[in-house]
Amino acid sequence: MDLKLLSSLAVENDTKVxxxxxDGVGGLAGPEGKTSLEAAHxxxxxxxxQSGVCGFHDPIAPGITPGSGPAHIGxxxxxxxxxxxxxxxxDTAGTPFVFEPGDMASRLNFATLxxxxxxxxxxxxxxxDEEGKRVTDLLAExxxxxxxxxxxxxxxxxxxxxxxxxxxxxxxxxxxxxxxKTGLKPLEVAPTQENPTSEAAKGARLANTFIARAKEVLxxxxxxxxxxxxxxxxxxxxxxxxxxFKWRACAVAAYPMYKGVAxxxxxxxxxxxxxxxxxxxxxxxRELPNTDFLxxxxxxxxxxxxxxxxxxxxxxxxxxxxxxxxxxxxxxxVLCITGDHSTPCSLASHSWHxxxxxxxxxxxxVDGCQTFGETSFLTGGLGRIRSTDVIPLLLAHAERLMKxxx
Amino acid sequence: MDLKLLSSLAVENDTKVxxxxxDGVGGLAGPEGKTSLEAAHxxxxxxxxQSGVCGFHDPIAPGITPGSGPAHIGxxxxxxxxxxxxxxxxDTAGTPFVFEPGDMASRLNFATLxxxxxxxxxxxxxxxDEEGKRVTDLLAExxxxxxxxxxxxxxxxxxxxxxxxxxxxxxxxxxxxxxxKTGLKPLEVAPTQENPTSEAAKGARLANTFIARAKEVLxxxxxxxxxxxxxxxxxxxxxxxxxxFKWRACAVAAYPMYKGVAxxxxxxxxxxxxxxxxxxxxxxxRELPNTDFLxxxxxxxxxxxxxxxxxxxxxxxxxxxxxxxxxxxxxxxVLCITGDHSTPCSLASHSWHxxxxxxxxxxxxVDGCQTFGETSFLTGGLGRIRSTDVIPLLLAHAERLMKxxx
Numbered sequence: 001m002d003l004k005l006l007s008s009l010a011v012e013n014d015t016k017v018x019x020x021x022x023d024g025v026g027g028l029a030g031p032e033g034k035t036s037l038e039a040a041h042x043x044x045x046x047x048x049x050q051s052g053v054c055g056f057h058d059p060i061a062p063g064i065t066p067g068s069g070p071a072h073i074g075x076x077x078x079x080x081x082x083x084x085x086x087x088x089x090x091d092t093a094g095t096p097f098v099f100e101p102g103d104m105a106s107r108l109n110f111a112t113l114x115x116x117x118x119x120x121x122x123x124x125x126x127x128x129d130e131e132g133k134r135v136t137d138l139l140a141e142x143x144x145x146x147x148x149x150x151x152x153x154x155x156x157x158x159x160x161x162x163x164x165x166x167x168x169x170x171x172x173x174x175x176x177x178x179x180x181k182t183g184l185k186p187l188e189v190a191p192t193q194e195n196p197t198s199e200a201a202k203g204a205r206l207a208n209t210f211i212a213r214a215k216e217v218l219x220x221x222x223x224x225x226x227x228x229x230x231x232x233x234x235x236x237x238x239x240x241x242x243x244x245f246k247w248r249a250c251a252v253a254a255y256p257m258y259k260g261v262a263x264x265x266x267x268x269x270x271x272x273x274x275x276x277x278x279x280x281x282x283x284x285x286r287e288l289p290n291t292d293f294l295x296x297x298x299x300x301x302x303x304x305x306x307x308x309x310x311x312x313x314x315x316x317x318x319x320x321x322x323x324x325x326x327x328x329x330x331x332x333x334v335l336c337i338t339g340d341h342s343t344p345c346s347l348a349s350h351s352w353h354x355x356x357x358x359x360x361x362x363x364x365x366v367d368g369c370q371t372f373g374e375t376s377f378l379t380g381g382l383g384r385i386r387s388t389d390v391i392p393l394l395l396a397h398a399e400r401l402m403k404x405x406x
Numbered sequence: 407m408d409l410k411l412l413s414s415l416a417v418e419n420d421t422k423v424x425x426x427x428x429d430g431v432g433g434l435a436g437p438e439g440k441t442s443l444e445a446a447h448x449x450x451x452x453x454x455x456q457s458g459v460c461g462f463h464d465p466i467a468p469g470i471t472p473g474s475g476p477a478h479i480g481x482x483x484x485x486x487x488x489x490x491x492x493x494x495x496x497d498t499a500g501t502p503f504v505f506e507p508g509d510m511a512s513r514l515n516f517a518t519l520x521x522x523x524x525x526x527x528x529x530x531x532x533x534x535d536e537e538g539k540r541v542t543d544l545l546a547e548x549x550x551x552x553x554x555x556x557x558x559x560x561x562x563x564x565x566x567x568x569x570x571x572x573x574x575x576x577x578x579x580x581x582x583x584x585x586x587k588t589g590l591k592p593l594e595v596a597p598t599q600e601n602p603t604s605e606a607a608k609g610a611r612l613a614n615t616f617i618a619r620a621k622e623v624l625x626x627x628x629x630x631x632x633x634x635x636x637x638x639x640x641x642x643x644x645x646x647x648x649x650x651f652k653w654r655a656c657a658v659a660a661y662p663m664y665k666g667v668a669x670x671x672x673x674x675x676x677x678x679x680x681x682x683x684x685x686x687x688x689x690x691x692r693e694l695p696n697t698d699f700l701x702x703x704x705x706x707x708x709x710x711x712x713x714x715x716x717x718x719x720x721x722x723x724x725x726x727x728x729x730x731x732x733x734x735x736x737x738x739x740v741l742c743i744t745g746d747h748s749t750p751c752s753l754a755s756h757s758w759h760x761x762x763x764x765x766x767x768x769x770x771x772v773d774g775c776q777t778f779g780e781t782s783f784l785t786g787g788l789g790r791i792r793s794t795d796v797i798p799l800l801l802a803h804a805e806r807l808m809k810x811x812x
Contacts, residue, residue: 028771035771060810061407062791063798064415067811080811081411087812231812344771350809352802353771354787374787375774384789 001392003077006401007244015333015398017247017293018284019390021075021258022320023068024302024343026355026374027313036305036313036345037356038373044324045317045358045372048337052360054369055382057390058352059341065352071340072261076241076295077391085264086172086233092162093264094256096271097154099235104170104203106229108153108161109178110135113215113226119182123159124224135224136161142217146209147202156256163229165206171199176230177211186211186228203232240266245395248290252283253297262295277319281326288330293394296327305343306350313345334361334397336390337372354384361397407798409483412807413650421739421804423653423699424690425796427481427664428726429474430708430749432761432780433719442711442719442751443762444779450730451723451764451778454743458766460775461788463796465747471758477746478667482647482701483797491670492578492639498568499670500662502677503560505641510576510609512635514559514567515584516541517592519621519632524591528584529565530630541630542567548623552615553608562662569635571612577605582636583617592617592634609638646672647699651801654696658689659703668701683725687732694736699800702733711749719751740767740803742796743778760790767803 027035037045059066060080069090070080088105099105110132112121127135136155143151150166173195177187189207191200207229214227242249243266251262251269254276259269270287274280277298284296298320304312327335338357341350356377358369367381385393395401433441443451465472466486475496476486494511505511516538518527533541542561549557556572579601583593595613597606613635620633648655649672657668657675660682665675676693680686683704690702704726710718733741744763747756762783764775773787791799801807 028769033772056789061798062788062795063800063802063807064407064412065802065807065809067809070811081408084811090812347769351769352799352807354789374771378773378785378787384791 001388003239003244006077006392009401009404010244010246010395011400011402012246013398013400015292015400016288017334017394017398018288018296018327018332018336019075019293019394020296020298020327020335020337021072022298022301022317022337022339024305024341024350025317025339026342026344026353027305028344028346028353030310030345035374036310036317038375040314040317040321042317042321042372044321044328045337046370048324048328048335048360049358049369049372049376051366052358053364053367053382054356054358054377054380056354056377056384057338057357057387058354058384059387063352065350066341067350068257068340069261071387072258074387075340075390076265077244077388078238078265079388083238085261087231088162088172089233089235089264090257090260091156091160091231092154092164093260094258095154095156095162097152097162097164100166101235101237102168102170103235104165104167104172105233105235106163106207107231108163109228109230110159110161110224111226111228112223118185119179119226119228121223122178122182122228127159127224129158131224132158132161135218135221139214139217143210143213146206146213149206151210159224163210165203169199170203170234171195171197172203172232172234173200174204174207174232176228177207178228178230186226189229207232238265242266245293245391245400247292247400249293249295250287250291251295251297252280252287253295254280255297255299258297267295277323281323284327285330288332301339302343305345306348308345308348310345334359334394336394338390357382357390359393359397363397363399407794409645409650412483412798415807415810416650416652416801417806417808418652419804419806421698421806422694423740423800423804424694424702424733424738424742425481425699425800426702426704426733426741426743427478428704428707428723428743428745430711430747430756431723431745432748432759433711434750434752434759436716436751441780442716442723444781446720446723446727448723448727448778450727450734451743452776454730454734454741454766455764455775455778455782457772458764459770459773459788460762460764460783460786462760462783462790463744463763463793464760464790465793469758471756472747473756474663474746475667477793478664480793481746481796482671483650483794484644484671485794489644491667493637494568494578495639495641495670496663496666497562497566497637498560498570498666500666501560501562501568503568503570506572507641507643508574508576509641510571510573510578511639511641512569512613513637514569515634515636516565516567516630517632517634518629525585525588525632525634527629528588528634533565533630535564537630538564538567541624541627545620545623549616549619552612555612557616565630569616571609575605576609576640577601577603578609578638578640579606580610580613580638582634583613584634584636592632595635613638644671648672651699651797651806653698653806655699655701656693656697657701657703658686658693659701660686661703661705664703673701683729687729690733691736694738707745708749711751712754714751714754716751740765740800742800744796763788763796765799765803769803769805
């Protein structure tokens with residue numbers, strides 16, 4: 001669906017729409033032939049399925065496994081191929097850092113360089129937040145510009161930070177310096193083979209100089225004596241989610257990256273404490289009166305899937321199910337529960353499998369689905385849609401889309 | 407899915423993928439309200455359906471009936487609109503003929519011309535192979551070039567051959583000379599109305615001169631005293647299937663045209679004897695260790711459908727089912743069984759109906775389908791996909807695709 005056309009149909013009204021993303025919620029059959037969703041005791045999710053329309057969405061296209069960035073971008077209605085966001089921008093967006101269009105951002109991992117010039121620890125012994133912040137500040141004090149280009153540093157978490165080069169007309173299509181394995185030497189940053197532009201050559205030069213100067217600045221550090229750069233990208237603002245769909249949008253998420261992707265879309269992001277689902281739900285209750293669209297992100301389903309922890313994923317789902325009445329009691333006009341992608345415990349990674357989705361609304365054509373799960377949803381009324389269809393459907397169920405044509 | 411992007415995600419590993427195409431396998435309800443697949447006793451196909459994910463693919467788009475060429479091209483991942491291959495190239499590709507890019511190929515049917523200048527037999531009495539080969543050689547000896555353009559001849563089967571004009575910059579968008587009915591005069595070859603280019607005009611002139619000279623050369627023949635030309639096309643190589651998807655690919659097929667389309671995609675084609683399914687399976691067993699992707703083509707399901715022979719199609723399906731354990735015993739990581747299109751016996755022709763597909767793999771999200779058939783697959787986990795989604799899904803289930811984006 002063309003965003004401009006969709007936007008031209010959007011109208012304002014008083015409805016409230018809540019989109020809950022249970023990260024990585026879809027799965028594969030576990031020990032007893034059931035997925036985590038099916039093995040979990042979920043009376044509240046089941047009731048929601050009974051009152052709504054259910055089915056699946058493909059995050060990108062059949063067979064394609066998405067990263068978290070493109071998976072969310074798609075759910076927010078932007079085509080993930082057209083709006084690909086690199087890790088450097090995505091990670092930084094989750095911090096208080098304020099981008100300017102054209103900024104080149106790179107993820108910065110503090111690492112330990114051995115005397116022989118090889119990487120002995122790709123995470124600098126997983127230094128804690130305070131330590132990571134201290135060495136980031138140390139770099140910021142000592143490296144303010146390279147070749148006349150302003151260099152900005154932002155701590156992200158533990159051993160992770162971001163470096164931003166504030167120059168117009170850089171090209172961020174660069175290879176990482178991270179060799180991905182310990183015992184190897186760091187790589188030179190260079191333009192990707194397909195895009196050897198002079199702007200990319202300049203970007204690579206800035207990055208390599210930055211790495212060399214960072215090595216000097218960090219020479220006295222025991223663990224974080226080196227940095228590796230990866231996920232180079234140029235910040236190019238997305239069309240604004242609030243303006244496109246003519247609603248106020250707000251994001252509640254515990255993890256920086258999901259706050260980041262919501263911020264990139266132009267949503268208002270709640271920055272304060274929300275480290276548990278209970279805290280997140282308190283914030284949802286507080287913020288819903290001040291917003292029209294609320295994105296709530298639940299992380300633990302994905303973490304447990306990535307760990308291959310089947311009972312853990314079941315418990316994360318049941319935990320959310322127990323809290324779901326707090327959300328239902330807020331009586332949003334449209335309540336959509338889905339995931340950004342599947343994370344089957346048996347694969348312990350993101351996967352391509354279609355993601356269960358349920359849209360509960362007075363305007364939904366209720367199907368016969370009795371339980372919230374992969375097998376049950378096979379006969380759901382939504383069938384198999386694309387993630388980019390979700391926002392148009394939420395707008396429609398909120399009666400926020402005009403008729404197309406006379 | 408963009409082929410270049412898909413290719414950029416493909417990685418090598420040790421998995422084996424087998425794609426079985428039961429030509430024309432989908433059908434319509436027969437005498438007892440069941441399709442051929444449903445009427446057939448297929449315990450082995452049913453077991454596969456129970457262990458995999460099932461559904462349908464549309465060969466081209468809803469409502470569109472494909473020829474064998476576009477149907478296979480789509481299954482191999484190439485968009486059939488973007489990569490349309492004409493019959494002239496398709497038929498010739500199934501022979502040992504070696505194309506050069508830019509060759510203009512036309513199917514050549516030997517025919518009988520009556521004294522009044524009308525076609526009395528469009529197949530020259532279905533002359534046998536030896537006879538067809540003799541008259542093809544006769545043409546080759548006598549017509550080596552026209553207007554300085556090299557003319558090459560290749561016998562295909564019985565009364566069918568191919569003529570290839572080796573010139574760069576011809577335009578093959580030409581109308582057939584075959585009037586499609588006996589008792590009519592052959593048509594002049596001419597550029598299609600939509601494409602009256604000067605290159606097409608030259609192509610048409612070469613073709614008409616060829617037909618006139620062939621008539622002189624064949625004047626003494628009792629049956630094959632004339633040729634008709636159809637399916638003009640320019641040979642334009644496809645992106646290589648093995649390079650795109652980073653695997654070794656091999657084709658086992660009994661009929662030349664299916665070997666041809668696999669060869670056009672760049673697969674290694676087994677040329678030797680494989681006239682029965684049993685012989686084909688022997689070759690699969692021999693070749694699987696030397697390949698990563700194996701395409702196995704089963705012809706008889708389509709032939710029986712085209713003949714409107716319902717019991718014959720049931721028997722062709724049951725015959726394959728009895729042999730299926732030989733394939734399962736080879737333990738491919740991904741085993742996909744589908745058709746290239748439907749061929750309902752009641753229509754006695756290819757049709758537009760969605761084609762049943764089952765993907766069996768450890769990584770499949772098993773659905774509740776208990777039997778291999780059109781009604782059962784309606785609640786399958788694949789839903790309704792496009793034929794071009796099949797290769798991405800096979801790669802995904804073989805864990806041969808990297809994550810898209812961070």
